[in-house]
Amino acid sequence: MAELTDKAREEFFSEASDIIEAFSRNLLLLEGAGREGEPDPALVNEAFRAVHTLKGLAGLFGAVRLGTLSHRLEDLLDALRLGRRELTSEVLDVLFAAVDVFTVVLEAERTGEKETLPALEALYTELERIGTAEPADAGGVLDYELDAGMLAVLTEYEEHRLHANIQQNMRLYRLRVQFDLASIDKSLDEIKDRARQHGEIITYLPTGSAASADRIELDILLASKSDLATLIGALGADNVVVEEIPRKRRSLDRPTPAEATTGAAAPREESSTPLTAPGERALMDRERSLKSLTQTVRVDIRRLDHLMNIVGELNIVRSSLSRLSDRVRSEGQRALAAELTRLHRAFDRRLSEMQEGILEVRMVPLGQVFERLARVARQISRELDKEIRLVITGAETEIDKLIVEELSDPLMHMIRNAIDHGIEPKEQRSAVGKPEAGTIALNAYQKGSHVMIEVEDDGRGIDETSLVNKALKLGLIESSDVEQLTREEALGLVFLPGLSTRETASDVSGRGVGMDIVKTNIAKIGGVIDVHSESGIGTKMTITLPITLAIVSALMVRVSTHVFAVPLATVSEALNFDREMVRTVDGREVITLRGSTLPICRLERMFELERTDSAPTRGFVVVVALGTRRLGLVVDHLFGQEDIVIKPLGKSLSRVRGFAGATELGDQRVGLVLDTAALIEEVLSSSDGVRERLGVTHA
Amino acid sequence: MSSSRPVRFMPRVLVVEDSFSTRGFVRATLESGFGPESIEVVEAESGFDALRLLPRGSYDLVITDINMPDINGLELVQFIRQSDRHRGTRVVLISTQSSERDRARGIALGADAYLAKPFTEEQLRAVVAEQLDGSRSGGS
Numbered sequence: 116m117a118e119l120t121d122k123a124r125e126e127f128f129s130e131a132s133d134i135i136e137a138f139s140r141n142l143l144l145l146e147g148a149g150r151e152g153e154p155d156p157a158l159v160n161e162a163f164r165a166v167h168t169l170k171g172l173a174g175l176f177g178a179v180r181l182g183t184l185s186h187r188l189e190d191l192l193d194a195l196r197l198g199r200r201e202l203t204s205e206v207l208d209v210l211f212a213a214v215d216v217f218t219v220v221l222e223a224e225r226t227g228e229k230e231t232l233p234a235l236e237a238l239y240t241e242l243e244r245i246g247t248a249e250p251a252d253a254g255g256v257l258d259y260e261l262d263a264g265m266l267a268v269l270t271e272y273e274e275h276r277l278h279a280n281i282q283q284n285m286r287l288y289r290l291r292v293q294f295d296l297a298s299i300d301k302s303l304d305e306i307k308d309r310a311r312q313h314g315e316i317i318t319y320l321p322t323g324s325a326a327s328a329d330r331i332e333l334d335i336l337l338a339s340k341s342d343l344a345t346l347i348g349a350l351g352a353d354n355v356v357v358e359e360i361p362r363k364r365r366s367l368d369r370p371t372p373a374e375a376t377t378g379a380a381a382p383r384e385e386s387s388t389p390l391t392a393p394g395e396r397a398l399m400d401r402e403r404s405l406k407s408l409t410q411t412v413r414v415d416i417r418r419l420d421h422l423m424n425i426v427g428e429l430n431i432v433r434s435s436l437s438r439l440s441d442r443v444r445s446e447g448q449r450a451l452a453a454e455l456t457r458l459h460r461a462f463d464r465r466l467s468e469m470q471e472g473i474l475e476v477r478m479v480p481l482g483q484v485f486e487r488l489a490r491v492a493r494q495i496s497r498e499l500d501k502e503i504r505l506v507i508t509g510a511e512t513e514i515d516k517l518i519v520e521e522l523s524d525p526l527m528h529m530i531r532n533a534i535d536h537g538i539e540p541k542e543q544r545s546a547v548g549k550p551e552a553g554t555i556a557l558n559a560y561q562k563g564s565h566v567m568i569e570v571e572d573d574g575r576g577i578d579e580t581s582l583v584n585k586a587l588k589l590g591l592i593e594s595s596d597v598e599q600l601t602r603e604e605a606l607g608l609v610f611l612p613g614l615s616t617r618e619t620a621s622d623v624s625g626r627g628v629g630m631d632i633v634k635t636n637i638a639k640i641g642g643v644i645d646v647h648s649e650s651g652i653g654t655k656m657t658i659t660l661p662i663t664l665a666i667v668s669a670l671m672v673r674v675s676t677h678v679f680a681v682p683l684a685t686v687s688e689a690l691n692f693d694r695e696m697v698r699t700v701d702g703r704e705v706i707t708l709r710g711s712t713l714p715i716c717r718l719e720r721m722f723e724l725e726r727t728d729s730a731p732t733r734g735f736v737v738v739v740a741l742g743t744r745r746l747g748l749v750v751d752h753l754f755g756q757e758d759i760v761i762k763p764l765g766k767s768l769s770r771v772r773g774f775a776g777a778t779e780l781g782d783q784r785v786g787l788v789l790d791t792a793a794l795i796e797e798v799l800s801s802s803d804g805v806r807e808r809l810g811v812t813h814a
Numbered sequence: 815m816s817s818s819r820p821v822r823f824m825p826r827v828l829v830v831e832d833s834f835s836t837r838g839f840v841r842a843t844l845e846s847g848f849g850p851e852s853i854e855v856v857e858a859e860s861g862f863d864a865l866r867l868l869p870r871g872s873y874d875l876v877i878t879d880i881n882m883p884d885i886n887g888l889e890l891v892q893f894i895r896q897s898d899r900h901r902g903t904r905v906v907l908i909s910t911q912s913s914e915r916d917r918a919r920g921i922a923l924g925a926d927a928y929l930a931k932p933f934t935e936e937q938l939r940a941v942v943a944e945q946l947d948g949s950r951s952g953g954s
Contacts, residue, residue, distance in 0.1 A: 123835070123842045130835040167881070168833050171910050174932020175839050182932070267923065268888040270881060271913045296866050303862070319885050321865060323896040331865055413834070 127176040129413070131169060131221055136483075138165040139214045139490055146207055154202045156276065156315075162210070163192040163272075169217070178224040181217070184235065187242055188213055197275050208497075209241050214490065260361050261287070265320060265336065273318045280315060280338035287360040288346060290335040291322070294354065299331065306335070309350055314339030416516055419477050426470050427760035427779070433462050434757070470758070477517075478662075481559045481568070482510030484523045491527050492555065495534050502541065502552040503534055509559035514566050514662055521640045522568070522660075525633040529570045529656055530555060532630070537574030537654055547651065549573065564684045566662055571655040577648040579605040582614060589613050606646050610634045641775060643741060643792050659741075667761060669778075669788065670737060671754035674718045675726050678786040680759050680778055681748065685739045685791040692736045692749055703798075706736065706747060713738065715747040716798050722773070739791040746795045761788050772797070825946045826854045826871060830864040830878035830890065831908070840877060840938065847939040861885025865893070873903050875945050880909035880916050888919055895924040904945040908933070 141162045148155055166188045173182035188210075194200040216238045223232060269277065280287075290310065294302045310316055317336040324332055339346065347357045440455035485507050496503035514522075538544075538553030545551055556571040583600065586592045586608050592600075608614055612631040637644050642660040661667070661684065669680035670689070696706040697715065705712045715736060719726065736747040761776040775790040827844065831837050841855045856873070858864040861882055876894065880887035887907055894900045907920045910931045917928050927941050 120842060123838050126835040126838045130833060164881070164883070167910065171931045172833060172835060174910075175836060264892075267919060268886070268892050270886050270888060270916050272881075273886070296869065299862060299866065318889065319861075320889050321861075321885065321893040323893050329869075 127172055128225055131172055134165050134169050135217045140486055142210055159196045163196045166192055181220050181224055184220055209245060212238055269318055277317050285338040288337045289358045289360055290337055291356040292354055293330055293332045296329055296331055310337055313341045422473050429466055430758055433466055477515050478513040479516050479519055481512050481514060484519055485510050485557055487523055488526055488530055492530055495531055501538050504552045504554045506556045512559040512561055512566060518640045525636045528633050533572040537572040539575050564662055566660045568658040569655055573653040576650040576652055576654055577606060582608050585614055606648055669757055669759050671757050672750040673752040674750050675724045678780055680786050680788040681737055685741060687738045687740045689735055689737045692734045694732045713745060713747045714798055715749055717749045741792050741795050744795050744799055746798055824854055825874040828856050828873045828876045830858045832859055832882050843935040843938050861890050864890055868900055875904045877906045880907055888923055891920060891923045891925050906941055
């Protein structure tokens with residue numbers, strides 16, 4: 116293990132967590148399907164394979180606890196897939212619990228944590244409790260005319276599936292197909308889809324007798340209720356021969372009624388001759404994509420960051436090229452300038468395309484996070500004995516991978532709070548005419564250059580009065596402030612530390628997770644959170660996020676000798692500024708813009724910048740807006756629009772409010788990127804007293 | 815051949831395994847053990863992938879998992895043994911030991927060796943070295 120590279124270990128952790136995710140998705144499907152009868156054997160087998168693979172990996176990479184746990188679960192899942200055990204809801208609960216424990220154990224392996232894990236011990240206890248499998252039953256005698264060669268190459272599981280189908284009196288068919296190796300993926304998918312409509316595919320066996328080296332011949336063993344004629348009609352083609360595998364004349368151990376009455380086996384069918392395909396084949400949609408034929412590539416996100424950096428630097432080259440062509444023109448060399456401009460434009464176009472291309476690669480659908488949340492919601496609802504209906508829309512909405520990673524914790528806390536505090540107990544809900552099951556909606560959609568995520572519940576809503584009282588008790592606001600609080604501001608109190616926790620701890624949420632932490636975490640990824648609530652009706656929290664952290668369009672400005680970048684997404688307009696325009700209202704500086712009052716913020720004062728020159732009387736106001744709130748930023752000079760790569764500030768600087776990061780300017784200087792949300796918050800808070808107690812300080 | 819330098823025998827190994835980190839593990843183990851200039855490792859992520867790759871070159875050794883969806887390792891062994899072109903290729907089966915029956919079948923079908931997961935890097939290198947040695951001396 117010491118010789119294994121970091122890369123190999125990273126791959127292990129990456130694959131292991133993918134497998135755990137897939138296993139979890141699989142369980143959700145099984146649970147859903149289970150309500151409608153027999154669990155799909157393919158799903159149970161997939162679950163088994165996931166855990167089986169995990170066990171193998173754990174062994175190879177020396178992850179002992181993971182290996183032991185996988186082994187225990189593999190036994191359980193093996194019994195389930197071989198039909199020796201029934202998939203009851205009790206068993207399903209244990210499997211769901213296992214998903215969480217897997218995650219914990221994997222994390223412990225990664226960090227080298229050696230302490231005992233109570234969750235693991237608890238799971239083992241549960242596994243003990245639900246007991247071991249019943250002994251396998253003997254199984255029927257195989258009396259089809261399958262040649263020994265085909266039987267010999269079936270794995271134990273495939274043989275079991277064969278038995279299972281035989282016991283259900285399925286007929287067996289051999290589909291002999293020939294494909295071009297070049298187009299095998301597509302051809303295989305087609306035949307698979309069509310064959311699956313009629314039954315279960317047991318195995319694929321290459322025959323080794325293809326017409327040429329470019330082609331391959333396969334025997335597909337299919338178990339189906341349909342008769343030969345139907346199958347020939349559905350599947351027959353130039354390159355597909357359908358034959359039935361006849362039963363032998365002996366009777367089964369457990370004769371079926373049909374056998375008993377006719378006293379003979381089903382009539383033997385002759386091998387059919389190949390028929391031509393009827394008309395053209397209809398292409399069907401695939402239900403589940405096939406892992407073995409995937410076209411995807413795994414990429415370490417650090418490599419994408421590297422590519423983004425290069426694009427950022429090429430951007431600087433591009434703008435230098437533009438300036439060069441301007442200079443050449445001003446020196447009278449028109450023809451040369453025109454040529455340079457053409458080049459610049461071509462470069463610009465291609466670079467934009469490349470930038471977009473890389474950004475797209477970083478994007479992942481939110482569905483990833485939503486699936487995890489579905490599991491959490493289910494678990495919490497069980498523990499709190501509340502029936503919850505989770506509705507998800509917009510799972511296909513895409514967002515930067517790094518943002519997605521940071522979202523799962525805050526969203527989880529929000530859901531936890533919604534279930535715990537928001538949704539009332541069943542009796543209360545019925546009493547007010549609400550359905551017993553509480554509904555929690557997770558909605559995601561794109562709005563311009565932002566992604567919106569809403570967490571909505573139909574619970575009791577936030578009680579402003581008690582919120583205000585609590586804030587008073589905790590000394591976060593003064594009684595004199597209370598009258599001035601608008602409804603919005605009162606609800607906003609929920610984001611103060613200490614306010615969204617319970618008086619006493621409950622089992623699940625403990626004291627509840629503070630919404631202040633949620634808000635901070637969302638701010639870290641460049642987002643903001645708003646809350647709306649109606650008493651008795653419900654609560655909706657809305658998160659607004661940038662689609663990507665990486666490259667943004669920004670308005671470059673200068674204040675004194677400092678260059679700042681203002682994210683263009685938040686800029687609504689820019690105007691000329693003159694000292695004369697400023698008035699003071701309620702202790703705050705404002706200007707009038709088209710009839711309404713616009714608060715302004717002099718950046719040089721806000722950031723306490725020194726002036727080497729005397730303050731200009733004129734300048735510019737950049738109006739930034741977030742939601743309905745607007746603020747005018749007073750600056751000396753506007754450079755224009757640039758696409759910049761935002762780099763995070765180091766740990767020591769990240770606590771400084773007001774900046775979203777930094778960017779490299781052309782001449783190796785660094786420009787700070789403004790966090791317009793924070794600035795708006797800072798300046799527009801209701802009164803100075805509240806501002807101080809909200810912990811808002813100068814950047 | 816009358817070249818002044820002896821032609822270096824660089825074995826070509828096909829690893830058929832649907833788990834990508836296991837493939838990575840095998841590759842890393844072989845390359846670090848034999849030297850990346852002394853062994854060529856080609857990866858296939860499924861039985862089908864292997865069928866696509868096999869005709870494109872001659873392999874000295876195929877290392878394959880047994881339990882793969884669709885075309886399983888046993889079927890692959892049989893295919894290799896029945897093929898005129900590939901029947902001389904050495905085959906090592908790797909699989910978790912949960913099925914004794916699968917292992918026995920694999921050997922009966924003509925696999926040259928079986929390695930049970932979890933195996934150590936030393937074990938893997940030893941088996942591969944043994945198979946490659948036999949392959950070289952026995953064939954052309």
